[in-house]
Amino acid sequence: MARIRHDGPLIVGGGLAGLSAALEAAPAKALVVTPEPLLSACSSAWAQGGLAAALSPTDSAALHARDTEGAGAGLVEAEAARALTERGRETVEWLAGLGAPFDRDADGGFSVSLEAAHSLPRVARVGGDGAGRAILSAVVTAARASKHIEIWEDGRLRGLIQDQDGRVRGAVIERAGGRLDEVFATAVVLATGGIGGLFEVTTNPSALRGEGLALAYLAGAEVLDPEFVQFHPTAIDVGLDPAPLATEALRGEGARLTDGSGVFLLGEEAEADLAPRDIVARAVHAARADGRGAFLDATRAVGEAFPHEFPAVFAACMRAGLDPRVSPIPVAAAAHYHMGGIVADDEGRTTVPGLFAIGECAATGVHGANRLASNSLLEAGAFGRRAGRAAAREVPPERRPLRPVRPATDLPPEALEALRRAMTRHAGVVRDEAGLTALIALIDDLRAAYPDAAPLTAGRLVAEGALNRRESRGGHFRSDYPETEVEAVHTRMRRAAEDDADEAAVLAALAAVI
Incomplete structure (x- = not known):
């Protein structure tokens, strides 16, 4: 592998969250890595409805937060919801300042529309249903013009580099032609999107299969509520x-x-x-x-x-x-949006030092069991900006021996198709114990053949969370447990240290000191 040292944050993902972080990282140097050209294979660009924010005289951040909590079925963190909705107007105005052409009313204010579970109109739109692409186009133009941002449009995340204390020190990136590069950075920011590509029927780019979620979990990051998947009707x-x-x-x-x-x-x-x-x-x-x-x-x-x-x-x-x-x-x-994800605060910090997560791959507490319509673009912009500033402040620790990294691999087409069919059938809109048990068995069989395939890890997190949640709540519906429990309890998952003992023993000789 080539070894590259980057003096600044490494941001994996070129959607609204990743590019917002990159722009706000200035004056620190930001390296953005994405597997496809910007505006391609990116959920942000496909968003149609718009960006939710309290923009009208009759609206307020408090009302927006109340609706957010109501949609989340008891699992929205109130403080996180307030942190999000209080940044609604400033996020829209920041994006408009970058050139996002939001629809305007006769007085020049932001025109807003009503969407499901909002108590009043508050969704800022562009050209009716073109918000995502128009907003992201403006952000892409700003990022390309920023001297502090370097962009690789041929890089896929294949692993996270950690030192022996567990701190993330960089990432293994696969470049065009299959070359693997070790990229060391002051911080790694995951903005890798959701898991729609794990399902046979999805509105997301099918290349988004939860690799960021899986690799963060394998690195020891806590994962929150992976069973909550929103299905767009x-x-x-x-x-x-x-x-x-x-x-x-x-x-x-x-x-x-x-x-x-x-x-x-x-x-x-x-x-x-x-x-x-x-x-x-x-x-x-x-x-x-x-x-x-x-x-x-x-x-x-x-x-x-x-x-x-x-x-x-x-x-x-x-x-x-x-x-x-x-x-x-x-x-x-x-399959449309993943409410669960890598536990992160409103500045993107995960439970693993040196690792940040933003956008759909993160679980910041604002979506709970069911995301409120059009809150996702707001979260990507608002919390992406905060994460960029926070990641830029990270100072590299002292050099320590590194843990070995075994790069993730792809599933062959026939195995991926089997996984997607089973996820839609057994972990889709309606779930039950028999189906989820069969899904986990299939995933385990595939893992025996393809142990380093990250989509299998992501799929198993969803299936295990769904099997263990014996109730119906928000986006998770169990036909064998149709009632909702009185107490709302999060699912929290973390890889046990002993799970990687054998791998560490086998690969210990590969460890190096930087």
Whole structure:
């Protein structure tokens, strides 16, 4: 391996969280590593709804925090929610200052829309449904113009380098052509996204398979609530992988969910389809499982305005040969967001010294059991900025002997397909003990053949958390335990020190001193 020393934070991930951290790390030198060109294979760029923030005169950070806690089904940390929502306006204004073209009202203020489980409109949008790409484009332009930021657009995280005290000292990065580089840095910031690619049906880039989560866990980081996966109820069901998304803002505008006979899935009340996503996702899942089908009908609510009010959704439908102006959109529930993740505070610090986590791979306490719509871009920007400043202040400790690193590997296509099918079937919208037990057995069989495949570690964390949570709460629904316990308790997972004893014994000779 080549050995590279970087005097500053190493940021793994080029979405909104990672680039926000990089921009705020100045004047420290930031190295951003991403496996694809910026704006590609990145969930931030695919976000349609917008960024939630208290922007109107009738709104407040306290009201936003209350809604955030309500959606999280008892597991949102109140202090973290306040830390997030109090930074709402400043985050939107910072992004607007970078050039993000948020929609404006007649008075020049930020135009806001209503989404599910919000008590009033507070979602800042861009061009109807183009918020993610427009916001990230502005941030990418700023990052490319910043002299303190270096960007590698061909690097994949393959392992975390730790010294014998457990502090993270850098990462093993695979570059183009399969070359492995050891990159040493003052801190490592994981902004590696979610786990949607572990599921057969997802709205996320399918390359996002929880590698950051898995490698942080293997490095000893605490993982919080990995069983909580949010399934978006309105993925456009046209046989694509990943599935295009029909933004929740459509239902905010009055679009309705029906079955194939036109019967409303959640009732006739005007606000019925704006229930929390877990409720809506289960209704869509049940309708499809019963053979009734599930459709989002926006022909009346949007109709001829589709091309300019929701251009991304309109384009996705038209590419599939479907005109949403005159025909209901077939939909399915799809893996969309991972509420669980690497335990981190609002500055991104994990339980492992030298390691930070931000964005979807992190669990900061703001999402609980069910993320409030459009809080993810806010968290990525607000906490990403704080993490960048904090990581830039990290001072390298004294040189210590290093622990050995065995780089992570990919699953071959047939094994990955088997994992994705099993995750959707057994750890999807509806779960039970038999299915989760079968899923864990499959993962263990695959691990015997592919012991260094990080997606298997990430998948097993989700499955174990789901099996052990014998209740239904938020995004986690157990058909054999449909009730919600009175007391909300977090799932906390940490790798036992003895788990890596054999590996350390085998690879001890590889340790070096820096």
